[in-house]
Amino acid sequence: MTEQRYLADSTVREFEATVERSLDDRVVLDGTHFYPTGGGQPNDTGTLRVPDADGDGEATLAVVDVEKTDTVYHRVDGAAPPAGTAVRGVVDWDRRYAHMRYHTAQHLLSAVLLEEFDARTVGNQLYADRARLDADYPKFSETDLADVETRMNGLVDDALPVRHYTMDRADAEAELDTERTRIDLLPSSITELRIVEVGDADDPFDRTACAGTHVGTTDEVGEVTVVGRTTQGSETERLTFTLAGT
Ligand SMILES: [Zn+2]
Secondary structure: OOEEHHHOOOOOOEEEEEEEEEEOOEEEEOEEOOOOOEOOEOOOOEEEEEEOOOOOOEEEEEEEEEEEOOOEEEEEOOOOOOOOOEEEEEEOHHHHHHHHHHHHHHHHHHHHHHHHHOOOEEEEEEOOOOEEEEEEOOOOOHHHHHHHHHHHHHHHHOOOEEEEEEEEHHHHHHHOOHHHHOHHHOOOOOOEEEEEEEOOOOOOOEEEEOOOOOOOEHHHHOOEEEEEEEEOOOOEEEEEEEEOOO
């Protein structure tokens, strides 16, 4: 399995790696900072720089898709370099950083909805310019939406720290609020969890089991606008929000 280096450090934009396998236009590296689609967060894009044929320069291959199945596959626009090739990966940072801001904002929104409306998050999808979240709730009013927006912007202004760590699943199920962490949504094959925590270490505002990439403090999220709501059936509401500058 490719070492998923973005789990340990989501701030790295450029990295060195070695091709382990290549299949037509797909490349498997020994380690990567490219995030593969998952958990409502889209894949990273960017480039792989490889030595060109005569060895005195670099050729650039666009990374157009990244997916994780048995390992992480980078789909490139062109022929994949052979096994053993040393490459330099460059992540499209504008896109990735927008995903990080939206992902942290989504955790804040999920926590606010649970705390204030007892509304559980049942789905989410983020993009580089907007995000949506589905919650178990009959119907939010305009006042509710304004309150949620105010609350989220307060949490952004508080510049709360965001950190992550791994935890044994059995320990997490015993010690954490499983509804909040949404551990119950994860397949039983996952025995070690990555926990993303927002707020003070001794009394965190939110803890969620998550393999996504996040900003370091909530002020990086920027100003939140709750755009609106639509119904997804009598018990589910879909909220859409945007972040300043995206
Ligand atoms: Zn998450």
